[in-house]
Amino acid sequence: MPCNRFLVLFLCCLWIPLLSVCQNTVNPKPRVLVFAKTKGFRHSSIGVGKVAIMKLGSENGFEVDTTEDAGVFTGTNLKKYKTVVFLSTTGDVLDNAQQTVFEQYIRSGGGYVGIHAATDTEYNWPWYNKLVGAYFESHPKQQDAELQVLDKNHPATSFLPDRWKRFDEWYNFKSINQDVKVLMKIDEKTYEGGKLGNNHPIAWYHAYDGGRAFYTACGHTEASFSDPLFLRHMLGGIQYAMGTKKAGK
Numbered sequence: 005m006p007c008n009r010f011l012v013l014f015l016c017c018l019w020i021p022l023l024s025v026c027q028n029t030v031n032p033k034p035r036v037l038v039f040a041k042t043k044g045f046r047h048s049s050i051g052v053g054k055v056a057i058m059k060l061g062s063e064n065g066f067e068v069d070t071t072e073d074a075g076v077f078t079g080t081n082l083k084k085y086k087t088v089v090f091l092s093t094t095g096d097v098l099d100n101a102q103q104t105v106f107e108q109y110i111r112s113g114g115g116y117v118g119i120h121a122a123t124d125t126e127y128n129w130p131w132y133n134k135l136v137g138a139y140f141e142s143h144p145k146q147q148d149a150e151l152q153v154l155d156k157n158h159p160a161t162s163f164l165p166d167r168w169k170r171f172d173e174w175y176n177f178k179s180i181n182q183d184v185k186v187l188m189k190i191d192e193k194t195y196e197g198g199k200l201g202n203n204h205p206i207a208w209y210h211a212y213d214g215g216r217a218f219y220t221a222c223g224h225t226e227a228s229f230s231d232p233l234f235l236r237h238m239l240g241g242i243q244y245a246m247g248t249k250k251a252g253k
Contacts, residue, residue, distance in 0.1 A: 034086040034246055036061060038070040043095025047121060049226045053091050056229040060239050066246065077102035079109075086246040087115030090122035090136075092223065097125060107131055110215035115245030119238065120223035123175065137184040137208050137219050138177035144197020146173045146224065151188045151206055158209065159240030159249040160218065161187045164233065169194075173224035176200060184208040184219075185251070207237070209244060209251060216245045 038057050040050045054070045061068035066086070074097055082088070082105065098106065103126075110116060116135055124140040126132040133139055151168040153161050174190055176199040188207040192198030207220040218241035228234045243249040 033065055033067045034248070035067045035069065035084050036087050036089060036242060036246070037076070037082075037085045038068060038089045038091050039072070039074075039076075039093065039097075040070065040091040041072045041074055041093055041097040043097055044124065045094050045121070047092040047224060049120075049224060049229060050092050052226050052229040053119065053223065056235060057089065057091070057238070057242070060235065060242070064239060064243075066242075066248075074098050074102050077105050079105050082106070082109040082114065085114070086248075087117055087242060089117040089119065089242065090125065091119045092121035093125045094121050095125065096128070098129075103129055103132070107213070110135065110213050110217075112214065113247075114215045115242075115247065116212075116215060116217040117238075117241050117245045118217070118219040120173075120175075120221060122219060123177065123221070131213075133179050134181050134183075135212050135217050137210065137217065138180040138205070141176045141178040142199070143173050143175050144195070146171065147195050147197075149174055149195035150191045152191055153188050155185065155187045158187055158251045159243050160207065160209070160220070160237050161240065163236055164188075167191075168233065170222070170231070170234070171225065172222050172228065174198065174206075175221045177205070180205065181210070183212075184210045207241075209241070216247065218242075218245050 038054055058068045118136045123136055123138050148171050153164045153166055156162050186205040186208045190204045190206050192204055198204055209218040222234055244251055
């Protein structure tokens, strides 16, 4: 009998790790790709931004890979990811073939998240302009301003106060896609340098060309990526783009 008990215990010790591996294979965690290539201005916040998104992933059930290599934009590779985050990318970061692959990825139901300078990217790619929702035009000095939350039926804004005061670099935009659903706008009376008047969007989302897209202009400063409200705002955008949380009532 002691030998039989030892054998059962030994088999259990082998079986439990094997069962865990099998479960992880059947139900792998969704993956997010953070892309931070820059061909123009490079934000000092990119490094802390990568770390912050990896931490959000570990705390909220998704895996995060980071890269600045546009060579990962292949059809086979992008299939691994529920969402691609453009973290303060600038300039022309993808060649024509990579652009085509990314368009196909979105058309196949993929997700896109743009953080801050993602609108300062790919000015000669009209499809991307519609995806991200606007292009960067200019910005005044960094300063405090008040954001008006227009829509709380979205995971990126549901927890925010009606008016959110924060310090950041506030973008003026051009070529705004009128089909996006605006989540927040900035009150130009609360800071200097705004050029869009009463309808100055700061964060938005939309279904686009078969996929889902979210953008926030916040995130210039390194301090943003240790701000609990901004982190929840960014997380909600990622979860929407992944399809794990829905927008609307």
